[in-house]
Amino acid sequence: MSLADLPDDIFQIIVKKFGDEDAYYLAPVILTNKQGRDIGLSKEVVQSANLTALCLEPQKIFPCGVARTFFTHCLDVENHQAVYYEALRLITRERDISGSLALLNQLVPTHESANVAYAMFQMCAGRGDLAGATFDMIFDELGDRLWFNNYSPDLEMECEGLIETLFSYEPPNEDTFDPIWEFAYSERICVRDCAYWYEEEFYCEGCYIFNAALRICEIL
Numbered sequence: 001m002s003l004a005d006l007p008d009d010i011f012q013i014i015v016k017k018f019g020d021e022d023a024y025y026l027a028p029v030i031l032t033n034k035q036g037r038d039i040g041l042s043k044e045v046v047q048s049a050n051l052t053a054l055c056l057e058p059q060k061i062f063p064c065g066v067a068r069t070f071f072t073h074c075l076d077v078e079n080h081q082a083v084y085y086e087a088l089r090l091i092t093r094e095r096d097i098s099g100s101l102a103l104l105n106q107l108v109p110t111h112e113s114a115n116v117a118y119a120m121f122q123m124c125a126g127r128g129d130l131a132g133a134t135f136d137m138i139f140d141e142l143g144d145r146l147w148f149n150n151y152s153p154d155l156e157m158e159c160e161g162l163i164e165t166l167f168s169y170e171p172p173n174e175d176t177f178d179p180i181w182e183f184a185y186s187e188r189i190c191v192r193d194c195a196y197w198y199e200e201e202f203y204c205e206g207c208y209i210f211n212a213a214l215r216i217c218e219i220l
Contacts, residue, residue: 021050023050023051046074055081058168058169091220095173100121120213126182132186135186135209163212175217
């Protein structure tokens with residue numbers, strides 16, 4: 001018995017496991033026949049599909065990219081990874097900060113990477129107050145993992161991952177949002193004067209967010 005001979009409900013369970021492992025595994029299923037296409041592109045399968053490997057090759061999900069049609073289908077069913085990476089594409093490639101923030105807002109506060117991106121991009125939109133409120137929420141979620149009131153290795157890992165991904169999207173411009181950029185502010189975030197003097201590879205824990213935010217603003 002082949003997979004195609006299975007009842008649709010059993011076949012869908014198996015295909016969903018493929019997609020949850022890696023969306024690339026859905027391609028041969030979708031190309032097999034009508035049953036494979038219908039199930040492989042069903043909301044139940046695509047909504048939770050793992051797009052990590054696909055989105056690490058951003059040119060494939062850009063307009064006219066080989067995977068753009070599949071990616072937009074993932075967007076239509078609100079796959080969280082599709083929403084997140086499309087938000088990054090909008091701000092890097094289209095300089096559409098409002099559209100990017102609107103997409104990220106769909107994921108806040110349940111998506112850790114989106115939380116960090118949302119806070120960083122609010123600074124680029126000149127909304128230090130919203131950025132500060134978002135960071136306060138992030139600090140609360142970090143709990144015991146938080147050091148020095150506003151630093152955590154986990155937070156640094158998220159920020160560095162965001163910076164690396166933004167670079168991979170090859171933004172055509174730099175410092176687009178510098179004229180309106182405003183650093184996050186809240187009772188838990190403050191910037192020492194010395195932060196303005198620090199080079200990229202040297203900072204104390206309390207200045208990390210400031211340093212990372214400046215780097216992101218420069219990239220965009």
